[in-house]
Amino acid sequence: MTTTPAPPAVLAAQAEEAAPDPVRPARSRRLKPWYRNGTLVVGLVIVGLLVAVAVFAPLLAPYDPVKQDLQNALQSPGAEHWLGTDKYGRDVLSRLIWGARVDLRIGFLAVLIPFVVGTVVGALAGYFGGWFDTVVMRVVDVFFAFPFYVLVIVLVFVLGAGESSIYLAIAAVSWVAYAKIMRGELLVAKKQDYVTAARLGGMSHGRILLKHIAPNVLSQALIYACSDIVMDILAIVTLGYLGLGIAPPTAEWGSMILDGQEFITTQWLQATIPGLAVVVTSLGLSLLGDGLSDQLSPERRK
């Protein structure tokens, strides 16, 4: 309580895990196979569909997303353009589909580095403790004293708008959450009997970490990664809105909302639809994360 807090999503999830589940008493609870886990399945379906849309964008989009057609600018939805056209006459539906490609790709990729770096650093800090742990925790404190967005915006600005800057900025800022979670997990895991037994048996730290502890604790990082991807996609879209994201004219949901905001009074769909796309994406990922959480760590739910 008195040390640095973890991101709100993590804390809320931890709080939920700690609460007793009154509806299903422990006795009658059996671990369902994954395909019967409703949340997980729905999440997978949504995410799967979105990924499919992104992958098959060239086949699905009726028009070229960057092709301008100024004579047909700002059309309402109709037979020719199912979702209408934007201020440059570009087909909104096509831009939406191609935008999925951009936002989803960056969102998924942006998680990789923080996941790897944060997990390793946090695990080592938790397992070995000592001065390394103290240093890592101080660094984490400093990062947590900054709201996520402030750092990301400044960093992207420093590095110049564009895709690689986004990866770097997000990586620089979000690794700390993984570190904090992993450290907590390791602090608990290293006290378990099976670790003591392995040490007594002469196993090296490396082997213990890789073979015994990793499978148990990685699930937590994986579950957090799902909510982290949501945060990243929201950040990417926000950066797009601020003009700090992918350069135009590439279709991206955030910049689409920015373009649409001008015409909120006449063509309000343009600002609304990309946002809805983000909401659906986040919903799918959140369900996936919750489903995984149910599946991979049910014993935590008392």
Added chain:
Amino acid sequence: MTSTQPAPFRVGIDETVPLLRVRDLSVGTSGATIVDGVSFDVAAGERTGIVGESGSGKSLTLRAIAGLLPRGVRVTGGAVEYGGTDLLTMPARRRRALMGPEIAMVFQEPMTALNPVMRVGDQIAEGPRRHLGLGKAEAADLAVQMMARTGIPDPARRARAYPHELSGGLRQRIMIAMAVSCGPRLLLCDEPTTALDVTVQLQVLKLLERLCEDTGTALVFVTHDLAVVNQTCSAVDVMYAGHVVESGPVAEVFTAPKHPYTRGLLESAPDFDRPDRELVPIPGFPPNVADRGPGCPFAPRCGYVVDTCRTQMPPLATVAPGRLAACFETDRLGEAL
């Protein structure tokens, strides 16, 4: 100053019937029946013990009477008659009005049963304010008086304390003070001394006895400890696997049990009067809630078992004046221990 006699009846009490009559009460979840057709009576002013192991359903029986079953657990059959009226079919508001002035409960673990963020004096005063219509100051005074009655030293100062600032024994006295604050006619106690040190246990038991004697309050005392029942109660009901297997006056049941389980309990319990007696444990384990079959639930462990026992459930029947037992072979238990 409130009188020490129970207040003249606030609810229509039929005084010709026993104060509490539990008839065929069944309690369970959607998957299993935990309390199976339990019946017993409690007369006004009588102190009854309900004895059984963990899992016998004794706590749930008590909670069903009080209307405090946990989520997911329901009454699946039977009736609970208080002063002639069935509590289970009563409108919720009316039933709630009884909780405090007529029926009160003392829980096992005072640390978790008391609200950690509320001063204990306020917690005691809550009932009287709601049910007796007392104002804030009057209720606070009453709370202090109640605390004094339960033997809490320096009650005025202690009333402002929070539960975590008091010792276990004091906390349990607070719970008791809270329970008797509205002068109830029936006090339900769920293992109130189990979580206490042995020396403190005795004090609390004596306190309960004294309070009940002074006010004529009936007591239902759930416990697994035979010695406690022996000490405090005049009647006892023995429960096993959700059934009442024996019923009767304490002295008689404990000297000449009429059910093999009761006999087994007595033989396996330490007896300070006869320290040299060999302790004989009951072989086996109590059945899991999910796999209770037909027939007597004690059959797998019973030394007197015959074939009928495994296929038919023995009814709780009168086997001697004032003595009930649920056993086909009760005659074979004739010898006193």
Added chain:
Amino acid sequence: MLDRLRFIPARLVQSIPVVFGVTVVVFFMVHLLPGNPALVLLGQSATPERVAALNTQLGLDQPLWDQYLRFLGNLVQLDLGQSITYQRPVTELIGDAVPVTLSLLAYALVLSLVISVPLAALAASAPGRVRDAAVRVFTLLGQGMPQFWVGIMLILLLGVKAQAFPVGGYGVTAGEHLYYLFLPALTLAIAMSPTTIRSLRASTIGVLGSDHVATARSKGAAGTTLFRRHVLRNAAIPTVSIIGVNLGYLVGGSLVIEKVFAVPGLGSLMVNAIFARDFPTIQAVALVVALFVVVVGILTDVVYTAIDPRVDLAAKERA
């Protein structure tokens, strides 16, 4: 309770290294910003000599370490420098902006509680049933919506279509502030509610099943009385720290929201300063924001101590 608050001085002292770390990060990050403020100020057509002169005047040609030490030295004297863009002391600019952002955040906090507490109570009263699922859907959707988009949607629905609220600005009188800030505060409240609801729902379910609530019921308590006296305060305990963390995150979110609604607070100040390469202002705002997060952390612990009489953070610190 006052004596349980004695952890505060120790906590403040502990925060100093963190704040120090923040100043280092902020300073060096800002100075990595591409572009030269003098150039931005003078425009593209300025001659190199004039740019160099302005550079010297602003002290920008000194070695980086010197600049940092000067920055620290000034900081201790509470001098945050002069804004390059506005040619006013930064302290003044911040002084103007902070009350705006603080009101926005406080407003958002209140609205968030108004939304979250009833919804959490609703969900907790019948877990697993329809109303719980409905609240769950609300929180899932809420967590997935980009804040700025929520702001735009609110502008669309309540500002443009219903014409009920203004779509931007701040107003002059206190009453006008409340009116103008409603939509941005609501946006932030919607962003903040999902985690609060999830946490409060979980702890309420826990408390509802607890022994002391059973005791309260055995005294005949029910309904809102039961909730108010026996459930809420106990359930709020773990949620308080989550709200505290959320507030910290919310400051970052308010950056963008202030832009969407043209609110003249710290967020707008920061964004404009970034575009204008106004180093002193960027540094100062980032510092203020970090300080704010630290203060919120301490305040959270104070509230936590006030609610739960068992808590004694000073004793724990010593242990």
